[in-house]
Amino acid sequence: MTRPARFLAAILMAVLIAGAPASARTIVDSAGRTVELPDTVSRVFAAGPPASILVYALKPEALLGWPRALRGEERPYIAEAYRDLPETGRLTGRGGEANLERVLALKPDLIIDFGSVRDTYADLADRVQAQTGIPYILINGRFDETAGSLRLVGEALGVAERGEALARDVEETFAALDAALGAVPEAERPRVYLARGPDGLETGMKGSINTEIIERAGGRNVAEAPGQYGLVQASPEQVILADPDTIITWDPTFFEAVWSSPVWSGITAVRQRRVYLSPTAPFGWIDRPPSLNRMMGLKWLAGLFYPELWTKDLREETRAFYRLWYHVELSDADLDTLLQWANGRAP
Numbered sequence: 275m276t277r278p279a280r281f282l283a284a285i286l287m288a289v290l291i292a293g294a295p296a297s298a299r300t301i302v303d304s305a306g307r308t309v310e311l312p313d314t315v316s317r318v319f320a321a322g323p324p325a326s327i328l329v330y331a332l333k334p335e336a337l338l339g340w341p342r343a344l345r346g347e348e349r350p351y352i353a354e355a356y357r358d359l360p361e362t363g364r365l366t367g368r369g370g371e372a373n374l375e376r377v378l379a380l381k382p383d384l385i386i387d388f389g390s391v392r393d394t395y396a397d398l399a400d401r402v403q404a405q406t407g408i409p410y411i412l413i414n415g416r417f418d419e420t421a422g423s424l425r426l427v428g429e430a431l432g433v434a435e436r437g438e439a440l441a442r443d444v445e446e447t448f449a450a451l452d453a454a455l456g457a458v459p460e461a462e463r464p465r466v467y468l469a470r471g472p473d474g475l476e477t478g479m480k481g482s483i484n485t486e487i488i489e490r491a492g493g494r495n496v497a498e499a500p501g502q503y504g505l506v507q508a509s510p511e512q513v514i515l516a517d518p519d520t521i522i523t524w525d526p527t528f529f530e531a532v533w534s535s536p537v538w539s540g541i542t543a544v545r546q547r548r549v550y551l552s553p554t555a556p557f558g559w560i561d562r563p564p565s566l567n568r569m570m571g572l573k574w575l576a577g578l579f580y581p582e583l584w585t586k587d588l589r590e591e592t593r594a595f596y597r598l599w600y601h602v603e604l605s606d607a608d609l610d611t612l613l614q615w616a617n618g619r620a621p
Contacts, residue, residue: 336431391414469532
């Protein structure tokens with residue numbers, strides 16, 4: 275038996291000897307799994323970056339750490355008490371590895387994953403839960419399901435009122451957006467390409483969790499092909515053929531290079547200077563990860579796509595969002611940085 279296997283076996287035996295944690299309630303997660311929860315949930319392991327944002331927004335004092343330690347430019351945008359939480363790694367997502375020793379050492383009451391609830395993830399949750407004895411719930415990360423997911427996790431964490439308040443904010447934002455853009459014909463909506471990575475050629479197909487924000491904000495994703503979903507690698511020829519009139523990116527390297535690149539020079543979005551750089555502090559406004567951070571990006575995109583219909587003040591929206599969702603009162607300087615970033619001047 276390898277050392278990790280012996281370690282896990284010992285922990286599992288200890289769990290079995292001690293008996294299961296006292297469970298006073300059950301919850302049905304978004305994958306339809308019935309999971310027993312302890313009466314009080316005060317320590318949560320986030321299985322990946324989307325879940326860490328979800329837990330931080332709802333009950334930051336329960337978050338045991340960040341999947342990746344915060345970078346310097348991200349720290350001012352997180353409440354001071356949570357900036358130095360340890361790096362925990364991740365159980366799911368790109369580059370993830372199931373470090374169960376790390377999970378067990380942190381002694382969480384609950385593991386939460388936020389994103390896909392496909393069978394693959396349900397199987398992983400069942401396996402980890404069986405190996406560790408720690409309840410593990412899956413929460414639907416689709417954008418349109420955000421309000422329901424907030425209510426579900428609010429209940430699981432014992433902060434139902436907080437979950438309800440954030441869910442209502444989501445519903446009010448969606449309703450305001452629908453009212454503003456409802457009369458815009460499909461053919462008149464901007465044709466948008468999400469450029470990921472330094473060469474801008476990674477993108478998400480229409481319907482992907484990484485790009486669904488484009489359609490929710492009233493844009494048309496030009497990366498569309500029957501039966502194809504998720505992230506893909508596009509060719510320059512495909513982007514040229516699609517000829518988007520708006521490009522969104524979070525990569526400053528691509529943003530700097532796109533203006534002088536002969537590959538991109540003929541594309542309408544570049545010629546009309548409609549390439550926009552998303553802020554990424556503390557989390558990407560439109561993606562990376564696809565979590566609650568997209569609620570800020572939604573407001574930003576609505577203003578970019580429809581400046582005459584979405585006339586809300588971005589400065590005030592940003593300040594209010596960070597206060598409500600991220601528990602931080604931005605200084606004027608930090609707010610200026612974000613807004614300059616949104617105008618293409620990344621720090």
